[in-house]
Amino acid sequence: MISSANLSVGNVALAVGALAAYWAANKLARSVWHRLTTPLRHLPGPKSESFIWGNLRAIFKADNSVIHEQWVKEYGKTFRYHAFLGQYRFFSTDTRAIGHILNNTQVWVKPELMRNSLAAILGEGVLFTEGEQHRKQRRIMNPAFGIAQTRELTDIFLEKSAELRDVWRAKVAEGGGSAEVDALSWLSKATLDIIGLAGFDYHFNALKDQSNELSDAFGAVFSTSQQFRLLNFLRNVIPVLRWLPNKQQRKTDEARAVMDRIGMELITEKKRAIRAGESKSVGRDLLTLLIRANMDKDVPPHLRLSDEEVLGQVPTFLVAGHETTASTTTWCFYALSQHLDVQAKLREELLAVPTDNPTMDDLNALPYLDAVVRETMRVYSVVGSTVRVAAQDDVVPLATPIVDRKGRTVHEVNIKKGDSIFVPILALNRAEDIWGEDAREFRPERWLSVPDKANSIPGVFAGLMTFIGGPRSCIGYRFAVIEFKALLFHLVRAFKVELAVPVEQIASRSSIVTRPVLKTNDTNVLPIILTPVE
Numbered sequence: 124m125i126s127s128a129n130l131s132v133g134n135v136a137l138a139v140g141a142l143a144a145y146w147a148a149n150k151l152a153r154s155v156w157h158r159l160t161t162p163l164r165h166l167p168g169p170k171s172e173s174f175i176w177g178n179l180r181a182i183f184k185a186d187n188s189v190i191h192e193q194w195v196k197e198y199g200k201t202f203r204y205h206a207f208l209g210q211y212r213f214f215s216t217d218t219r220a221i222g223h224i225l226n227n228t229q230v231w232v233k234p235e236l237m238r239n240s241l242a243a244i245l246g247e248g249v250l251f252t253e254g255e256q257h258r259k260q261r262r263i264m265n266p267a268f269g270i271a272q273t274r275e276l277t278d279i280f281l282e283k284s285a286e287l288r289d290v291w292r293a294k295v296a297e298g299g300g301s302a303e304v305d306a307l308s309w310l311s312k313a314t315l316d317i318i319g320l321a322g323f324d325y326h327f328n329a330l331k332d333q334s335n336e337l338s339d340a341f342g343a344v345f346s347t348s349q350q351f352r353l354l355n356f357l358r359n360v361i362p363v364l365r366w367l368p369n370k371q372q373r374k375t376d377e378a379r380a381v382m383d384r385i386g387m388e389l390i391t392e393k394k395r396a397i398r399a400g401e402s403k404s405v406g407r408d409l410l411t412l413l414i415r416a417n418m419d420k421d422v423p424p425h426l427r428l429s430d431e432e433v434l435g436q437v438p439t440f441l442v443a444g445h446e447t448t449a450s451t452t453t454w455c456f457y458a459l460s461q462h463l464d465v466q467a468k469l470r471e472e473l474l475a476v477p478t479d480n481p482t483m484d485d486l487n488a489l490p491y492l493d494a495v496v497r498e499t500m501r502v503y504s505v506v507g508s509t510v511r512v513a514a515q516d517d518v519v520p521l522a523t524p525i526v527d528r529k530g531r532t533v534h535e536v537n538i539k540k541g542d543s544i545f546v547p548i549l550a551l552n553r554a555e556d557i558w559g560e561d562a563r564e565f566r567p568e569r570w571l572s573v574p575d576k577a578n579s580i581p582g583v584f585a586g587l588m589t590f591i592g593g594p595r596s597c598i599g600y601r602f603a604v605i606e607f608k609a610l611l612f613h614l615v616r617a618f619k620v621e622l623a624v625p626v627e628q629i630a631s632r633s634s635i636v637t638r639p640v641l642k643t644n645d646t647n648v649l650p651i652i653l654t655p656v657e
């Protein structure tokens with residue numbers, strides 16, 4: 124006998140199924156209509172390779188940007204290709220077009236899919252928010268990332284770099300004169316310690332191999348969010364699926380709860396210290412600076428951040444400011460191991476500094492260090508691209524006109540609401556028309572006389588797209604640059620660096636950031652051999 128409970132469960136399932144089918148059919152119809160009507164269909168570009176994946180499979184299979192760069196050779200700087208369900212995606216290395224897109228953040232926003240996956244980790248952090256809420260957050264946060272504030276943090280960068288140097292020295296002593304280490308994992312520990320202290324005055328002590336609640340919770344959230352699972356993808360695309368119970372989601376939620384609790388404790392304590400007017404020395408970390416700015420009596424209430432918004436910045440700093448600098452510094456070691464002349468020249472400059480404790484200005488006064496840092500960030504930009512979607516119709520101006528599929532010469536590209544663009548970070552950083560034929564080579568000397576065309580790159584850090592540009596550029600770029608310089612200062616002064624495996628065994632892989640991967644065991648590592656400098 125069929126019970127009424129069974130019947131109602133069956134009815135509910137049927138209704139949910141019907142709703143889901145209606146939703147999917149509606150989505151598909153809108154997607155097909157968009158594809159048939161967007162002006163992007165008139166641009167030149169490659170044929171779609173699959174009804175579902177468009178050209179995406181080829182893009183994901185190749186190294187970051189490689190396919191796009193091939194298309195630039197074939198179709199010129201501005202074209203379109205096919206993304207999910209054959210939707211056209213706009214691509215351009217035209218610096219005027221990219222400058223327009225990055226500066227018009229009310230039109231060009233982060234795609235829903237990207238925001239949904241960020242929201243699961245970051246709550247209402249600045250990486251996730253859009254529009255007025257984003258502008259409000261940046262207004263309060265920008266001062267914490269200024270030049271003077273970064274200068275104050277330089278001691279922390281140097282102390283932690285020296286701590287890593289000493290750990291490596293101990294390994295060299297154990298190894299009887301040299302040691303093999305994994306640069307990536309050690310640099311990750313150093314940058315986690317740095318962002319803990321400089322970000323919130325929190326001691327991770329990762330270099331001392333101590334585990335603690337916050338780093339465990341962060342590790343859990345980050346590792347589950349990075350795993351690409353079909354269900355994950357569908358949950359982001361189909362909102363109703365987010366209500367279904369899911370083991371991975373439960374783990375993320377538990378870890379989020381730990382991060383929120385610790386974050387709230389930090390915020391409460393900092394607010395108390397600020398109100399009590401306690402010594403300034405407790406107040407140089409980013410979180411204290413932003414809470415202090417938020418509590419300023421001159422800020423009207425509607426421009427203040429809520430506690431939830433401040434809380435969202437804790438995982439945001441961890442996500443945005445930890446693996447990015449660790450991977451960049453790791454790629455620098457890779458490059459230095461392949462260019463021993465550069466390594467020697469850099470070391471000579473660093474050893475000539477008469478102190479073990481330089482200031483930020485001392486570090487910035489070293490031209491070859493600056494050139495090596497910029498060249499690493501150019502060739503190995505660890506965030507190789509990003510994506511934006513048009514929230515309304517737009518007209519994108521071009522510096523270099525193109526001929527469309529109808530043979531018309533066009534000086535601007537018409538955009539329909541819902542069109543997306545691949546923002547070409549790596550492709551612009553190594554564009555041959557800007558940097559010359561050797562654009563893909565690591566050659567720091569090029570920064571000693573920068574080509575004029577590099578000035579047209581719309582990046583917040585001159586000549587580079589690495590931190591993108593405009594109101595959503597990387598807020599932490601000064602922090603990252605000085606942190607990177609501090610790490611190189613202590614480590615390159617102390618050790619000669621060689622690869623511990625043949626170079627052909629190292630590849631690169633992107634999942635949020637681009638890291639080296641050892642082909643023989645498919646792990647993210649960079650094995651290097653350290654020999655102390657006499």
Ligand code: HEM
Pocket residue numbers: 249250251261439440443444445447448451504505506509510589590591594595596597598599600602603
């Ligand atoms: C080499 C190191 C770094 C690189 C290559 C890098 C790159 C980037 C890029 C490309 C974006 C824009 C992403 C997008 O909109 O799609 C970004 C945003 C951001 N970065 Fe960084 N970053 C680095 C280090 C840092 C550090 C050290 C911090 C903090 C201490 C930080 C904090 C942020 C934040 C909060 C945003 C979001 C800004 C907004 O949307 O308004 N980054 N970063």
